[in-house]
Amino acid sequence: MKNFLTADSRPLIAHVVYRFDTGGLENGVVNLVNHLPREKYRHVIIALSKITEFRQRVIRDDVGFIALEKNPGHSISLYPRLFKLFRELQPSIVHTRNLAALEITVPAWAAGVPARLHSEHGREGTDLDPNNRKYQLIRKLYRPFVTNYLALSKDLSHYLKDFIGIPQHKLTQIYNGVDSARFYGQGQRLTIADCPFQSPQLRLFGTIGRMHAVKDQLNLAKAFVHALHLRPALRDNLRLLMIGDGPTRNQIIDYLQQASVADLCWLPGERTDVPEILRGLDCFVLPSRSEGISNTILEAMACQLPVIATEVGGNPELVNDGLTGKLVPAENPPALASAIIDYAEHSATALQHGKAARLAVEQHFSIEAMTSAYSALYDSLLSTKNNTKSH
Numbered sequence: 001m002k003n004f005l006t007a008d009s010r011p012l013i014a015h016v017v018y019r020f021d022t023g024g025l026e027n028g029v030v031n032l033v034n035h036l037p038r039e040k041y042r043h044v045i046i047a048l049s050k051i052t053e054f055r056q057r058v059i060r061d062d063v064g065f066i067a068l069e070k071n072p073g074h075s076i077s078l079y080p081r082l083f084k085l086f087r088e089l090q091p092s093i094v095h096t097r098n099l100a101a102l103e104i105t106v107p108a109w110a111a112g113v114p115a116r117l118h119s120e121h122g123r124e125g126t127d128l129d130p131n132n133r134k135y136q137l138i139r140k141l142y143r144p145f146v147t148n149y150l151a152l153s154k155d156l157s158h159y160l161k162d163f164i165g166i167p168q169h170k171l172t173q174i175y176n177g178v179d180s181a182r183f184y185g186q187g188q189r190l191t192i193a194d195c196p197f198q199s200p201q202l203r204l205f206g207t208i209g210r211m212h213a214v215k216d217q218l219n220l221a222k223a224f225v226h227a228l229h230l231r232p233a234l235r236d237n238l239r240l241l242m243i244g245d246g247p248t249r250n251q252i253i254d255y256l257q258q259a260s261v262a263d264l265c266w267l268p269g270e271r272t273d274v275p276e277i278l279r280g281l282d283c284f285v286l287p288s289r290s291e292g293i294s295n296t297i298l299e300a301m302a303c304q305l306p307v308i309a310t311e312v313g314g315n316p317e318l319v320n321d322g323l324t325g326k327l328v329p330a331e332n333p334p335a336l337a338s339a340i341i342d343y344a345e346h347s348a349t350a351l352q353h354g355k356a357a358r359l360a361v362e363q364h365f366s367i368e369a370m371t372s373a374y375s376a377l378y379d380s381l382l383s384t385k386n387n388t389k390s391h
Contacts, residue, residue, distance in 0.1 A: 011092035011382055012042045014113075018100035020047040020065070021054050022270060023210060024295045025097055025121045028152075028176050030057045031295075035179075035371045038062070041378065044089060048075060048101060079107045086111035093117055093381055099127055099135065105145040115381040118142075119150035120160060122292025122313055128214065130159050139164045148381060152176060152293040153314030172377050175317075177370025178298040178361055183275050185304025185358060187351070192280035193273065195266055197239045203344050204239050206281045208274060208296050211246030213289070216310075216331065220287040221252050223336035225259045231341055235264065238344050243277055245270040278303040283343050283350055289330050291315050298365050301325075301357035306350045308339045318365070324357035 015029055033043050034057075044064035045051070051067040066085070068078055075082075086094065086108055093115040094108040105116045127135050143164065149171045151157035157173040160166040189204065197204060205224075209215050224240045242252065242265065249267065256262045271277060278284065284300035284307050291297075291313035298318065300307050307325035309315040319325040326342070328335040343350045 008042070010040065010042045011378075012044065012089060013093045013095060013378065014044050014046055014086070014089060014091035014108075016046045016048070016094060016096045016101045016104045018047065018098070019049045020045055020051040020067075022052070024292070026054060027057075027295045028121065029097070030054075031177065031179060031367060032371065032374055033063060034059050035367055036375060036378075040375070044091070046085075046104075048078070048104070075103050079110075082107035083111050086113055093378060095119065097121055099138065102139065102142050102146075105142055109145040114147075115384065116145060116147045117150060117377075117381060118146045118148075119152065120156045120292070121152050122156070123290050128290045130163055136163055148172070148377075150174060150377065153317055155314050155317070156292060172373075174370060174373040174377070175365055176293045176295055176298060177365055177367040178295065178302045179367045180302045180358075180361055183278065183299045183302035185279060185302070185354065187304060187355070189282060190276070190279045192241075192277055194268065195241070195280065197241075197266065202237050202239050203282050203347070204241055204280065205283045205285055205340060205344070206241030206243065206277070207285045207287065208243040208271075208277065209286075211242075211244050211249040211252065213248060215246075215248075216287045216289045217242055217244075218248060218252050218255060219289075219310075219331055219333055219336060220285055221255050221259075221265075222333035223287070223340060224265070225256075225261055226333050226337035227340045227344070228261060228264075230337065231345075234341070234344055238264070238340075240265040241277070241281065242267045243269075243271050243274075274299065275303065278305060281305055282347070283308060283340075285336070285340070286310065286315070287330075287336060288312060288315075294318065298361060301365075302361045304354040304358040306343060306353035306357060308336065308343070310336075320356070320360065324353050324360050 020026055046066045048068050048070040051065050055065055091113055094113045095117045096102055096104050097119050098121050108116050149160055149166050151160055151173045207220055211217050228235055256265050278300055284305045286297055286309040288310055293314040297307055307319050309319050310330040311327040312330050319327055321327040326339040328339050
């Protein structure tokens with residue numbers, strides 16, 4: 001591993017995540033590594049816990065993968081191992097992501113890594129409330145070990161600056177980008193493999209993502225039931241697709257069965273054909289309680305879909321309410337149901353909003369714009385490192 005990663009003079013970037021598995025944060029790492037100029041940087045992806053088959057999404061053959069198999073809790077027991085690892089690899093930049101990986105800046109600092117970049121992608125789990133003093137204190141505690149910060153949304157940039165006290169000159173904001181060549185729409189719905197709902201007369205509303213409390217797919221299930229209660233005629237043509245797996249999946253299935261709508265829904269579990277599934281929908285829905293900059297929203301927009309999303313985190317920075325989609329309050333099934341009904345009953349509006357969504361991606365959220373911004377940031381950090389060495 002050491003010889004493989006240090007075989008040439010390209011600077012090494014060590015990307016540190018808690019777990020390298022299906023997820024928006026991890027998908028962003030994949031897009032970045034795959035699209036950054038190969039001749040400029042080498043990469044190693046370090047997972048504190050596990051690296052799953054998701055690693056196959058990385059198409060480059062010169063990327064290293066290291067899984068530390070960490071147990072739950074603080075990572076201080078890993079510090080000696082990480083210190084040794086960073087000394088061996090000699091990365092030019094250690095890039096940690098989200099609170100779960102923030103503490104790794106300590107062994108990176110101790111090992112003499114010159115640039116320690118920490119990015120915030122979105123608050124999850126128990127870290128949803130920006131006013132939470134505990135998580136503010138944790139971030140402030142590790143602040144001396146971080147040389148630069150990156151926020152994926154203006155919302156997160158505001159949090160780091162005003163709640164954590166990060167000075168503006170150490171803070172950069174970069175939106176996620178979407179591969180618009182892989183994710184595209186044709187203005188008409190295509191067939192989804194294995195999906196039981198094939199009739200062109202049906203209206204397919206769907207969501208894609210890990211089934212976890214913070215993603216709140218149960219909110220969408222309740223909204224779907226409520227929409228059918230308000231508009232019984234929609235039972236004939238409204239269908240719900242919920243793609244993904246996770247701890248709340250069985251709860252959602254039980255709820256749909258008890259509400260006698262299970263035959264109108266499809267929950268196939270995790271799928272790898274996400275672009276094809278999106279091209280088979282009429283509308284994409286993201287019912288989350290918290291978000292950073294959602295890759296799935298951008299992917300749906302690139303596939304020319306109108307998006308219904310909760311008004312949390314960076315979602316309002318992506319979805320232009322009334323132009324490319326609809327924003328609704330979080331944890332509010334009646335409001336979500338109203339948006340679903342509106343698009344289900346007005347297909348022309350849905351198509352118009354979908355076209356506007358694709359245009360917004362092309363203008364503001366391209367993969368090229370994202371990789372260019374990251375490349376500029378990494379180059380700036382490398383330049384600072386080299387200047388420090390020369391002195």
